[in-house]
Structures are given as C-alpha cells and as structure tokens.
Amino acid sequence: MNINNNVGLKAKLTAAMGTLLFAAAPVMADVLNPTIGSLLYEENFNTLDSSVWNSIEGDGCAIGLCGWGNQELQYYRANNLAIENVPFEPATKALAIQAKREAFGGSSFTSGKITTENKLQIKYGMIEIRMSTPQVGVGLWPAAWMLGTSLATWPAKGEIDIMEMGHRAQAMADAGFLGADINSYVGSNAIFYASAACVPANPTCAASTAWQTDNAYVANTPLTNRFVKYRLYWTDSQIRFTVIDNGVETDLYQNPIPVNEESSEFQAPFYLLFNLAVGGNFTDAANAGQVTAPLPGKMYVDYVRVYQLDGKGEVKLGNQVKPETGTFGVFTDNTATTNKQVAGASSDIWIWNTASTTAGTTAAYEGTNVIAWKYTAPQWFGGGIASRQARDMSKFVNGNMKFRIKIPANVAFKIGVQDTYTNQNWLTFPANTTTYGLVRNGDWAQATVPVSALRGSLVALQSMSTLFSIASVDGALPTSNFEMAIDDVIWECGASADCQAAVSSSSVPSSVAPSSRSSTPSSVAPSSRSSTPSSVAPSSRSSTPSSVAPSSRSSSSLAPSSSSVAASTNGHTVLSSTSVKFFVNNAAWADIHYTINNGPQQNIRLTHNADNSNTLTVTGIPAGALVKYSYTIGQAVGAIDTAWAQFNLPMVSSSASSVKSSVASSVKSSVASSVKSSVASSVRSSVASSVATYGYTKLSATSVRFYANNSPWTDIHYTVNGGAQQNIRMTHNADNTNVYTLSGVPAGAVIRYFYTIGQAVGAVDTAWVQFNM
Numbered sequence: 001m002n003i004n005n006n007v008g009l010k011a012k013l014t015a016a017m018g019t020l021l022f023a024a025a026p027v028m029a030d031v032l033n034p035t036i037g038s039l040l041y042e043e044n045f046n047t048l049d050s051s052v053w054n055s056i057e058g059d060g061c062a063i064g065l066c067g068w069g070n071q072e073l074q075y076y077r078a079n080n081l082a083i084e085n086v087p088f089e090p091a092t093k094a095l096a097i098q099a100k101r102e103a104f105g106g107s108s109f110t111s112g113k114i115t116t117e118n119k120l121q122i123k124y125g126m127i128e129i130r131m132s133t134p135q136v137g138v139g140l141w142p143a144a145w146m147l148g149t150s151l152a153t154w155p156a157k158g159e160i161d162i163m164e165m166g167h168r169a170q171a172m173a174d175a176g177f178l179g180a181d182i183n184s185y186v187g188s189n190a191i192f193y194a195s196a197a198c199v200p201a202n203p204t205c206a207a208s209t210a211w212q213t214d215n216a217y218v219a220n221t222p223l224t225n226r227f228v229k230y231r232l233y234w235t236d237s238q239i240r241f242t243v244i245d246n247g248v249e250t251d252l253y254q255n256p257i258p259v260n261e262e263s264s265e266f267q268a269p270f271y272l273l274f275n276l277a278v279g280g281n282f283t284d285a286a287n288a289g290q291v292t293a294p295l296p297g298k299m300y301v302d303y304v305r306v307y308q309l310d311g312k313g314e315v316k317l318g319n320q321v322k323p324e325t326g327t328f329g330v331f332t333d334n335t336a337t338t339n340k341q342v343a344g345a346s347s348d349i350w351i352w353n354t355a356s357t358t359a360g361t362t363a364a365y366e367g368t369n370v371i372a373w374k375y376t377a378p379q380w381f382g383g384g385i386a387s388r389q390a391r392d393m394s395k396f397v398n399g400n401m402k403f404r405i406k407i408p409a410n411v412a413f414k415i416g417v418q419d420t421y422t423n424q425n426w427l428t429f430p431a432n433t434t435t436y437g438l439v440r441n442g443d444w445a446q447a448t449v450p451v452s453a454l455r456g457s458l459v460a461l462q463s464m465s466t467l468f469s470i471a472s473v474d475g476a477l478p479t480s481n482f483e484m485a486i487d488d489v490i491w492e493c494g495a496s497a498d499c500q501a502a503v504s505s506s507s508v509p510s511s512v513a514p515s516s517r518s519s520t521p522s523s524v525a526p527s528s529r530s531s532t533p534s535s536v537a538p539s540s541r542s543s544t545p546s547s548v549a550p551s552s553r554s555s556s557s558l559a560p561s562s563s564s565v566a567a568s569t570n571g572h573t574v575l576s577s578t579s580v581k582f583f584v585n586n587a588a589w590a591d592i593h594y595t596i597n598n599g600p601q602q603n604i605r606l607t608h609n610a611d612n613s614n615t616l617t618v619t620g621i622p623a624g625a626l627v628k629y630s631y632t633i634g635q636a637v638g639a640i641d642t643a644w645a646q647f648n649l650p651m652v653s654s655s656a657s658s659v660k661s662s663v664a665s666s667v668k669s670s671v672a673s674s675v676k677s678s679v680a681s682s683v684r685s686s687v688a689s690s691v692a693t694y695g696y697t698k699l700s701a702t703s704v705r706f707y708a709n710n711s712p713w714t715d716i717h718y719t720v721n722g723g724a725q726q727n728i729r730m731t732h733n734a735d736n737t738n739v740y741t742l743s744g745v746p747a748g749a750v751i752r753y754f755y756t757i758g759q760a761v762g763a764v765d766t767a768w769v770q771f772n773m
Helices: 169-174 451-455
Strands: 036-043 074-076 081-086 089-099 109-111 113-115 120-123 125-132 140-148 159-164 185-193 206-208 216-218 228-234 238-245 248-251 270-278 297-309 314-317 327-331 347-351 357-359 371-375 382-391 400-406 413-419 424-429 445-450 464-472 482-492 569-576 579-584 590-596 601-605 614-618 626-634 639-641 645-648 658-662 694-698 704-709 714-720 726-729 737-742 750-758 763-765 769-772
Touching: 036 314, 074 270, 081 297, 089 113, 089 270, 109 270, 120 125, 125 159, 140 297, 159 228, 159 238, 185 228, 185 238, 270 297, 327 347, 327 382, 327 464, 371 382, 400 451, 400 464, 413 451, 424 451, 445 451, 464 482, 569 626, 569 645, 579 590, 579 626, 590 614, 694 750, 704 714, 704 750, 714 737
Parallel strands: 074 109
Antiparallel strands: 036 297, 081 089, 089 109, 089 297, 113 270, 120 270, 120 314, 125 228, 125 297, 140 159, 140 270, 159 185, 185 206, 185 216, 228 238, 238 248, 327 482, 347 382, 357 371, 371 482, 382 464, 400 445, 400 482, 413 424, 413 464, 569 579, 569 658, 579 614, 590 601, 590 626, 626 639, 626 645, 694 704, 704 737, 714 726, 714 750, 750 763, 750 769
C-alpha cells in the first residue's frame, strides 16, 4: 500500500480520535492595523541565485502530473528565465519570465517557473512583491504564490495565491465582476483541506476562500506592463491580501481570512513560486487554438521582501531537517520527551479505508488523546500518523519504537514506517502470539520494536515521513467487528552520548538576526529601496493612500551565510558500456537517486566502506543509456542534496574512464514540483527492479482488467480522462497474481495508470502508462 499518495483516498482524522486536543487560539493581532517590523529577507533579482531558487523544467508528466494538474498547455524551460533591464522602467533590473508560442516537448508553448522549495521557507510576516504582467488576454496565467513545506499532498499542505491574473470569465462573474477587463482584474486565494468540502464533485476536499466570493481588485487602468505591489499579511490567526496601485493600498477581500483549527495548514512554513502559465482550467483556453493572448509575453518580478508583522515572522534557508535525539513523541500526552509531534499541528492522523474504519469510543491509555477506531468486517483496514515535516531519525538506528495498543487477541495486524523517498517497511504481529513483547490478551499492552528491525534494509531514517502506521494483514482479514485503540507512540534513541547530544540546525532561522539572503546581498539594516515600509491605515476595500514610494536601488553588504558545504567529493566512474560505479567520499552515509533513460527513479543507500567512502555499482544498463543522478550526503548535522548530473554510457565497451564531479552546494535540485493538484504521485522506487510482470487487458469498449503477476500485493493508481486519481489495492489471488477490473469507463476514454508493486522488502512504483479505450 502506497500510504502517502492521494488525499482523496484518505480521511483526515479529527472526529475519529477519542479527543484531539488542539492548541488554544492565540490572541488575534489585527492585520488591518499592522505593525511592520524588521526586514527579514530581500530578493532583488540582480541575479538568479540557484542556492535559493529552483528553475523548473517540464510539463509535469515526469511526476505523473501532466499539465501540472490544471490541464496547462506550457512546457517550463530554464531558457525562458532571464535577468533583464525592464523596458518600461529601464533603470530597473528584474527577473523576466517569458511565455512563447513554441513547440517543445510535446507542448505548443514554453514558459518559465521558479520556486524556493527545499531552499527557503517563510512562516508569517508581511510579504511584499513588486511585479508586472504582460497582457493576459485569453490564455496567460501569471501567478505569485506559496505552497506549504508539509509532506502532505495538496490541498492538505496549503496554498496561498498572493496574486493571479487571467481568470475565466465565469469566475469573474461569480466573484461579482461580470464583464470586467481581464487585464485589469487580479485575484487572490487561500486553499486548504476541509472535511466539509469533501463532496463527489470535489474529491480532493479542497476548500477555497475565493470560491464564488469577491476576492479581486479591478484597476481603473490595466495592470499590465507596469509595476504593482502585492502584499500578504500573515499571522497565526489571520491572512490579508492587498494590492498597492499608484500608491493606494486596497484589500482584495472584504475582511481578513481567519486562520484556525480547520485551516491549520497556514500555521506552518511555506515556500515561494513564480510562474507564467499558458491555458488550463483557470483560464478560458482549454487548447492551443483558444489562446489569444499576445505572445511572446513577459512577466517581470522586481523584488520580494519579507518583514516581521506584529512581532511574528521567520525566514529559513537550506535544509531545515535536524536530527532528533533522546525520546521523540510520535503520539503521546504525558510521556517525557525531548521533542514531539502534536496531532493537528505538526502531524496528521489518516484513515486509509473509511469503509472499514470509523471513530471509536475506547478511552485513552494515558492523557486525554487517543486514536480510537471501530472496525467493520470483512474489509482491510489501515491508517497512520503522518509528519507534516520530514523527521531525521538517523540517531535512533540502535534505539526502539514503543507503542501501546488495545486490540482483540485474534486480530493479526502489521505496523510500518515510511521515508520521504516512499520506501516502506512492515512488521507483522500475528494473532494470539506475543510479538516484540506485546502480550495479546485484548487489553492495553505495549510493544518494543528495535528500530533496526522496523526500518528494514531500505528505509532512510534521516528523512522520515511516517513514524507509525498500522494495517490489516493480507490473507488474514478479521471476520467480525471490533474496536481498537492506539496510544503513547514514542521512539527512544538510547543512552549513548550521540543520542543525547544537543544538536543545532545547520540552517539558522532568520527572525531579526542578520541571516537573511538576497541575490544582491543585503543586510537586515534598512536598504535603499525603502526596506521599512510605512504602516498602512486600515482600508475596508477603500482607497487609502500609502506612503511607500519607490527609491533607487543600490548594492548593500553581504549577510552571513547560514549554510555549510561538506568537504566530500562525489561523482561516478564508467566501468563499461553497461555498468557504472557511483561514489561519495568522506561522508558517514550517502543516498544515490538516479534514473536510466528517464525511467522510474531509484533511491538507494550506498555501501559505506572502512575508508569513509560510499559506493554503489549498477550493472546491466543498456549501452548508450542516459543516466541522471544526485546524492543526499550525510553531514555531522543534517544532510545536503547535490545538484542533478547526467551522462551517457558509451555504445561500446569502455575502459574504466573516470568522470568525476565535485560536490555541489548544499541545496536540493527540484526535478519537478508537485503543485496545485491533489493527484501528485511518487515516481521513486526503492529497489532496482521487480521480477513482476504487469499490464492491462481490454475486455470491452467500456471495461479493462489490470494485472500484476508474481507479487505479494499491488496497488493500482489510475485516472480516467484526466479526472481524480484513484488508488486501489488489487485483489491478490492464490497463484500470486493481482487483478482489478474497471467497468463503466466511457468509450474512447484516456486511461493513465501506474502500479505500486510489493516486494519482499519495500515496494517499487512503475512508470506511468497511457492508453485509449
């Protein structure tokens, strides 16, 4: 079971918990009367700093997200990004994102997109963006927005759209602006997961604050080809969107948007995105022929600034995952811990099969919170505690995971964990059998599981996404109804000095201290472009003058860098036309992530040798194959991801020529970004290949049979005509085949699918396949 794929398959557990205690709402600061404090971060785009910004390539298909989840028509290319002098303001240099009518990669258009994913994150503050757009006409969709850094899939990670243009005519009408000039119309939005939004027409359960709501500003003159400022005021209790046009600040919503228990996604860090999309379901251009916007068109971003707001706000650079130590609480109230997750704040509890599992009534073992479920036979059950941020549990390799459970003695179950690469491992607790110290008498009991057994051979402890999962055992499903409960789930590191050592992050958070960074280095002191803007008087959708006049730009001093670079060297050595050796020297551990001919990505822990080198030899590669790879290299604190490299194997046998590359900077290169969609899926697998055979058989014009042979279990993930992704455990048969028959498909429909195929240890995800009925 791929347990972290699709929100549509799961229920976010709130009512299903006996009692889930959330933090009390803080005293609400009024974002209509903001106190704007120190400058935390400034990006002036005099260069495009690759240590902060990812340049996105592709159309989304590489991650199973063709059209980026919105049926968009463009192919993103780094060639469409440039730093240029702005034609209508020649003294200003800015980031230019250009959309062109250009056939590339199977798309009719190319454009550009950048993100700060895994490189820079923001939590609270006032964010100000000075930017311009081209004429959007029908088909262009410029956006400045943010996504949550959470490991949850969209929309449970949250989305903040600071500005968007190019809306459908009907969307403008629904917001109360029928017939508005599309080039003068800009909107904003905040999207989050809400159970109340789970209806058949909205399988993602995405709740949108802009839905049929006045969320827009309509300018007296077009907003195109001139600079306008857009602001996000963001605290732990409110969100406010404004636009500053010709020195006048106007709210896009009538009132601030509340941030509360239901929208707790907005109480976590987010990263930035800028892009200029072409077509898609946000616009009235469903195909290339409907795009009437003048092309080429350029969107310019002059700067991004982040300030403290009402004493809140932080900007962090680099990898924020630091090793946990001591005792880590996965789900506990009273047990003493060094650090812990809190359900609903830093973790989420999911039920994977709501047909079999609902809220139970069992009381907590300790404290007041408990995961209590009621099971209805004879179906499979499963659920887990998903961390909102990756957890580094590498120091726990010799420790234990403990949990308490109350479950009938005659029910077999298994527990598991998962890393952010989608590697999983499961351990079975047979019925009526004491396993890992768990006495099976139907009452509360505790198990103590060595982490070395829990992780198996593939799970990467340094980057964990799920620290506890439970599921039924295939072939041993319960035959009667029952209740069960789980409580007091902890990981114990052990008594070694390494486990107990105080650890600090290698990336220093930026609040007021001078750790901000910009492409043109800047200090935290006020800069020449009005780094401390004036507070704007409250405006209830009224025009209130704002004294935030632009000033000339000048270079300023470099802020101290908060990241460190490992002294490791890494690269590869071609051994023959069909084999290659990957290596990382001077590192305690390293993972290799690679693809062959753009196939499924493999993620493997390298073998650590006595000389502190890490190696992996891959054989049986097709001669001439294109190999792409990057490393995750362990550091004394945390890890770094190298940039992606690629090479071609020779067509004939080669001597052991050495092609070595030096270590990349401590940033992660984004292959593609899973954004604005609930159907994002993993293309990573944990083993080199599977002997399973798989495919499909068309039974009629409206039905198809999917199969995967020689596998203990298989999940099918599919879409019909680009609709919501379905994720289903296939029926396992006595001959070790797995089958699933899909009926009632529209004749001629486009089917896209891939499999998650169970292995003896872990699982592999196949590449996406597409066919027509």
